[in-house]
Amino acid sequence: MLTRVWGHGIVRPMPYLLTNAIQTYYEEAGQGTPLVLIHDLGSSHGFWDLQVPEFAAHFRVITYDIRGHGKSEKVDRFRFEDTAEDLQALLNALEAVPAHVVGVGFGGLVSQTFTLRHQELVRRLVLLETYCKTPGGLPGMGLRLQTLNLFLLRLLGPLGSILYGWIVSLILAPPLSAGSRTLLYRELAHADLSQMAKASLAALDYTEIKQLARILVKTLVLAGFRNAATVQQARLIARSIPTSTLQFLPRGVPPSNLTVSELFNRVVIDFLEADLGVPGR
Numbered sequence: 001m002l003t004r005v006w007g008h009g010i011v012r013p014m015p016y017l018l019t020n021a022i023q024t025y026y027e028e029a030g031q032g033t034p035l036v037l038i039h040d041l042g043s044s045h046g047f048w049d050l051q052v053p054e055f056a057a058h059f060r061v062i063t064y065d066i067r068g069h070g071k072s073e074k075v076d077r078f079r080f081e082d083t084a085e086d087l088q089a090l091l092n093a094l095e096a097v098p099a100h101v102v103g104v105g106f107g108g109l110v111s112q113t114f115t116l117r118h119q120e121l122v123r124r125l126v127l128l129e130t131y132c133k134t135p136g137g138l139p140g141m142g143l144r145l146q147t148l149n150l151f152l153l154r155l156l157g158p159l160g161s162i163l164y165g166w167i168v169s170l171i172l173a174p175p176l177s178a179g180s181r182t183l184l185y186r187e188l189a190h191a192d193l194s195q196m197a198k199a200s201l202a203a204l205d206y207t208e209i210k211q212l213a214r215i216l217v218k219t220l221v222l223a224g225f226r227n228a229a230t231v232q233q234a235r236l237i238a239r240s241i242p243t244s245t246l247q248f249l250p251r252g253v254p255p256s257n258l259t260v261s262e263l264f265n266r267v268v269i270d271f272l273e274a275d276l277g278v279p280g281r
Helices: 080-093 106-117 141-156 158-171 178-189 193-204 209-214 228-240 261-273
Strands: 003-005 011-013 016-019 022-029 034-038 060-064 099-104 122-128 218-224 244-249
Touching (some): 016 080, 034 080, 034 106, 060 080, 080 106, 099 106, 106 193, 122 261, 218 228, 218 261, 244 261
Parallel strands (some): 034 099
Antiparallel strands (some): 003 011, 016 022
8 A cells, every 4th residue: 555754754544535425535634623625626635734734743743635536536427515425424434523624716606515515524624716706697717727828738748847837927926936846836737627627617507695594614715815715715715714814925816825834824823722721632
């Protein structure tokens, strides 16, 4: 069985579990209170590589590939209800409930759906630069940027990555560091375009924002302050969740877990450990 070593001497197997009739790939690191990290559209568990080592010093960190992504099983149809049941089955099988839940972008939609359907399994919720369909509106810019990225990668290969980086550098500031850019391109370059298309279509039909008022767990809504689209969505979501706190990350641009990873890590750990008495345990 494959193994992977993170900091703090932690070694965990990298297996699959049958969840809701599909094979789901996951990894674990650390110990203590369970913390599940849900990646963005077109990426995989590796999207959190800048978070896992630090988070694993405080929590039992679980990363996994959403259905149709990474090493998890491909699907004929993508529905967010299914992603919620996948995650429920995974966490129950790992005896990792209740868990803190952190989702970024598209993973934030999975996080919202999971929390709405299984609120009793969620300790605290963190939503980073995600979105929610508003009456008469569409999801935020993150989905469109990722679709453009994959299109250029598949059409032009390595040249597509260069072109996308140039386009993003004109739109977003500051640009990704070399390490973060490599991580992001690595993730998106291996995405399955047909699976991503199915997931993208599901995102366009996502729930109306008024349903978020049903979320009662303590929630942190985060967004980089340098992107108007994600700032607007963060404000809408925070106003809709009665137990939420809204916080902006200075100099952060999507995805802020990569562009301002140290700040993001610190803010999330502080939020999850606040008022708990014993940090992360």
